[in-house]
Amino acid sequence: MARSPSVLFPGGETVGRPAEPAFFGDLxxxxxxxxxxxxxAEYDLGLFFSAPLHEAPAVxxxxEVFRDLQRDDVREVVEEFAERMRRMRERLALAGKIHYPRQKQRWFLDAVDVYCGAVAALREGLDRVEIRSRGLRSIHEHVAGYLAAQPFHALLADTRDLQEQLARIKYRVHVQGARVKVSRFDDDADYSSEVEKTFAKFKQGAVKDYFVRFSEPPEMNHIEAQVLDCAARLYPGAFRALADYCERHRDYLAAAIGRFDREVQFYLAYLAHIRRLSATGLRFxxxxxxxxxxxxxxxxxxxLALATKLVPDSPLVCNDFRLSGAERVLVVTGPNQGGKTTFAxxxxxxxxxxxxxxxxxxxxxxxxxxxxVFTHFEREENPITLRGKLDDELVRIRDILRDATSDSVLVLNESFASTTLHDARFIGTDVLRRIIDLGALTVYVTFVxxxxxxxEATVSMVGGVVPDDPAERTYRLERRAADGLAYAAAIAEKYGLAYDTLRRRIGR
Incomplete structure (x- = not known):
């Protein structure tokens, strides 16, 4: 069986249900x-964001698809299609909840009608715009072929025919006390227009509207259902056709159309999010x-997570980095609360x-x-493992070094900070030398x-402070030699001797 076209995967392959990567929490x-x-939530997009690609052409x-959808004309076509498909699912959801079979069938018919219109409008819209990406071109070609094929023609024709049959149904409801009689309405005289015409001469301009409009919940009550049953007995052919239609077209939704409807939300969701951030001056x-x-x-x-939380209420500091040649590791030092973890x-x-x-x-x-991607961040002690914090860190770094390759990315944040400077230096040096031998790109945040x-494989990045006020951080990391103050600052802060702490005490 040929794979359906995909806007996410060039070969049309499907993604399974990967677990959320272990590093998601740390990062x-x-x-x-x-x-x-x-x-x-209806699209279950989380699994797409949990499944990275491993080949540059796939990226x-x-x-290409992102660039196409950043153009308003293309995005509007796709968003209109997505909105129609959402309305289709709403009707299917109602059909699934409703108790009365004939009403369920009518909602199903409406859902198919919306679907047919959505696919046709998608084809017409894509015909009007310039499509440059391979992904959207493959969808365009598939939709054109799908609309020209016999199964869709049959679906559309059956839908239109059934709608016409149902539209021709007319019946009279006669209510007398607790008795309700339903009969055919065979072009009997309709006096409503004659009454309106007779009383039109008494109109005196705009007057108060005394009409009472009743709410119309989607599900019928038992009386309405009985009236509908009576109408079905009066017009058995049309209602039998409705039941046959629902059975015959129960699998009407083409796999490729449903797949596109879901996959394209990956792009639309991300673009909508970054548009909000870009409006504040942040760049992607x-x-x-x-x-x-x-x-x-x-x-x-x-x-990105911090920007989502802070912007636009608080400013965000951006940073640069570069590794070239034999350089593989960014070693980040500097004062606490200076943006080191954010950088990592x-x-x-x-x-x-x-x-x-x-x-x-x-x-x-x-x-x-x-x-x-591997991360090594500080963890709370876990009483179940019966290991101390340092033991736990050593076990986790051992597993990372065992599984990582030269093509991995490692992010180590304040590793081995729970031990002494001497031990942290000894362990950190050994771990870092192993990483350098491995050749993996790494960020290592440390007070050592x-x-x-x-x-030559290590590059020093230092958190900046305002020269005239060392207690104030710039949150900019500078590529320069470590100044030897990081551990001293950490010790001073631990014992309440940090600059800003002492200044507050003196000012009391």
């Missing part, structure tokens, strides 16, 4: 994905992607978002396509400044 990507997909395939870009070169950089990059999360987010084929939160970027100068 706050779960928060970011929740914000991106808010209001679109470029998604870039399509990064250069390589699965072989470890030369990477990003300019004016930022933490940003680095990991960029790697994952690039592997999803999404525009990344940066003005410009060249990024590596990793086989996996010595780790920033282990060789």
């Amino acid at each position: 706050n990507l779960g928060q970011a994905v929740s914000a991106v997909t808010a209001g679109r 470029e395939y998604r870039h 870009c399509y990064p250069e992607i390589s699965a072989t070169s470890h030369d990477i950089y990003a300019e004016d990059a930022f933490d 999360r940003m680095f990991g987010q960029l790697a994952h978002l690039a592997a999803l084929g999404c525009p990344v939160p940066a003005a410009r970027a060249r990024l590596f396509l990793p086989d996996r 400044d010595d780790l920033a100068s282990l060789g």
Whole structure:
């Protein structure tokens, strides 16, 4: 069986149901994905954001679709299709909830009618606009072929014929006390227009409207259902045709159409989210992607989850980084609360978002396509494992070093901070040398400044402070040698001797 076309996967392959990656929590990507997909729970988009690509051409395939959908004319066509499909699902949902069979069947007919209109409108809309991406071109071609094929013609013809049959049904309801009589309405005289004409001369301009409009819940009450049953006995052919129609077309939804309706939401959701952030001045870009070169950089990059939380109420500081040649590891030091962890999360987010084929939160970027992303963040002690915090950290870093390859991305944040400076230096040096031998791209946030100068593979990044006020952080990380103050600052803060703490005490 031929695969249906996909706007996410060039070969039309399907994605299973991957578990949320272990690093999502550390990198706050779960928060970011929740914000991106808010209001679109029906599409179950989380699994697409949990399944990174591993080939550069597949990433470029998604870039093409993103670029097409960033153009208003193309996006409006797709959004109109998505809205029609949403209305179709609403009718199907009503049909599933309703108790009375004939009403269920009518809602099903309405759903199919909306579906036919949605697909036809999609074809007409895509005919009008210029499509450049391979993904949307494949959908356009498939929809054109689908509409020209006999099964769709039969579906459309059956739908129109049945709607006409039902529209011709007319009946009279005569209510006398508790008795309701339903009979055919055979073109009997309708005196309503004559009455209106007779009393038209008494109209005196605009007057108060005394009409009472009753609410119409989607499900009939038992009396309405009995009236409908009576009408069905008067017109058995039309209602038998309705039942046959529902059975014959119960699988009307083409797999490729349903797949496109869902997959395209990956793009629409992400683009809607970044439009809100871009309106505040933050920039996104399509990064250069390589699965072989470890030369990477990003300019004016930022933490997507943090931006979602802060913007537009608070300003966001962007950062740069670059690794080239033999450089593999960014060793980040500096004062606490200076943006080091945010920088580490940003680095990991960029790697994952690039592997999803999404525009990344940066003005410009060249990024590596990793086989996996690993994170090593501080954890609370787990009484179940009967291990102390340091033991747990060592076990986790052992597992990472065992599973990581030269094509992996590692994010280590404040690793081994629970031990002494001497032990942290000893363990950190050993771990970092193993990572350097491995050749994996890494960010290592630490208070041990010595780790920033282990060789040509390491690059030192230092959190900045305002020169005239060391207690005030700039949240900008600078590429320069570690200044040896990170651990001293950590100790001072631990014992209440940090600059800002002492200043508050003196000011009392």
